[in-house]
Each structure stands twice: as structure tokens, then as C-alpha cells.
Amino acid sequence: MKALLGIIPAMAVMALALPAAAAPDGATIYGRCAACHTKTGAGVPGAFPPLGADFRALAAKADGRRFLSLAVVRGLSGPMTVEGKAYRGVMPAQMLDDASTAAVLNHIGTQITKTGPAFKPFNTKEVEGHRSSGASLSAADVAKLHAQVGGK
Template sequence: MIRMRTLALAFAGLALGASGAAAADGRQLFLDNCSACHQVTGKGIPGAFPALAGSKVALGPAPAAASIVLNGKGGMPAFRDDLSDADIAAVLSYVRTAWGNKAPPLTAALVNPVRRTGKRENPKAALTAH
């Protein structure tokens, strides 16, 4: 019985460690790809780059947020060629839980169908990431 509890606790620890790593990866992906415009604070630059802290888009339906990151919007670059489904899920999960935001995280399984069905907003005018 004790051995079963020890195994259960070990698996729980691995699961917690994995989710913590995913959150850390999402933060790092945000810092590497998004913070120059949206700022480390998530407050953006008024009149130029929208805030993500309290954003209706960031906190809204997950497929819509994934579509914007994948396909770009306005002056925002499309990240579909630069970030995997898991990366996009991680960065959006970070955004949806940082700066007081309270929205459920995303998974790669949710991002993938958005990637398959979406298109860049305007391929000729859209910026590309990096």
C-alpha cells in the first residue's frame, strides 16, 4: 500500500513538473517572440500594440486567439511557420494566465485544427515573424 502511494506521488510530481515546465516555456516563448511589442508587462504600447493584460481577444475563445497568433492580424506577424502547435499553445496559455488574466490554457490538440483551416490574414501584406 505504501509503495502504491509512493508511485502515485511520484507520477503526480512528474505531472506537476511537466506543467510547470510548459508554463516556463510559454513565458520564455512570450519573451522571445511577443514582448517587444506587447511588453513584458502585457500592457502593450498604446496606439501601436494592444495590451494583452485584460484583453478580450486573449481571454476570449481559444480558437480565435490561436488563429491570430498563427495567421497574424493587422501589423502582427503570422507565427505559423515559426512556432509549433505546442509552442503556440504554451505561449497562449501563458498569456491567458499572466498579469491577472484568468482563462483556461490551450493544448496543441486545440491549435492544430485552427492551423489546418486558417489562412494568413493577407499573405502579401502580413509581416513574418523573425
């Protein structure tokens, strides 16, 4: 028993010495988004909307930030108007954890979109709250939120 008690503190010290998990890389994650939205975020006319001024405008408002988080975690389906153009495509829900969702949204907000209001980074807790509050929404429900939160 005495030997076991000596091992427990040593194990605790070893656990503290383990390196922290690396933060998700938003640029790498964005690679899957670029397949539709393009590397520059310009999108494909009529099929996939651009990630530009609309993104930044939404990211500046609490309900817009919720929409952007839910677009990633729940997906989008159905008609939307972005920057004055109609889109009817489908974006599947991305199977990302909250930290990875925040990382990709932050990459878009800092590296892809350069116009619009100043960008405030997303954090894991914020995305977690959005995911929880939108758990019952379908991709079509999320797409409808775009206009409701001031997306244009």
C-alpha cells in the first residue's frame, strides 16, 4: 500500500507535464470549405455564396454569430439571398467539435473576409452555447435564420 501511495503523486506530476493538445488549425479546416466557397471565399455564383461582407456583418451581431455557428454545426438547406444574389444549395453539417468550429470561423473572419465591421473572434464556449441552443433546428431552419438575423 505504501508503494502505491508513492506512485500516485508521481503520476500526478507526470500528467501535469504532458503537453496540451494543439489548438485546431482554422486554415487547415477551411480546406474542406474551399471546395465549395473557393480558396478566396468568393463562392460560386448561383451555387455557393461568398464569404465576404455578409459574413463580417453577421459576425458583428449576437444573433448573426449564432447563425454562423449553426451554419457550420447544423448545415444549411434551402433558399438564401447573400449579397443580393439568390442561392438554393445545400451545405451539410460539418462534423467539427466546438474548438474546431470556432477556429474555422476565426480563419474566415480574419483571413478570408476583409470587408465589413471589425471581427471579434469566436471562442469554444460561445460555439458550444450556439450548438446547444440550435440542437432542434434542421438545416432548412438554419437557412431561414439568415434573413431573420439581417443577412443580405
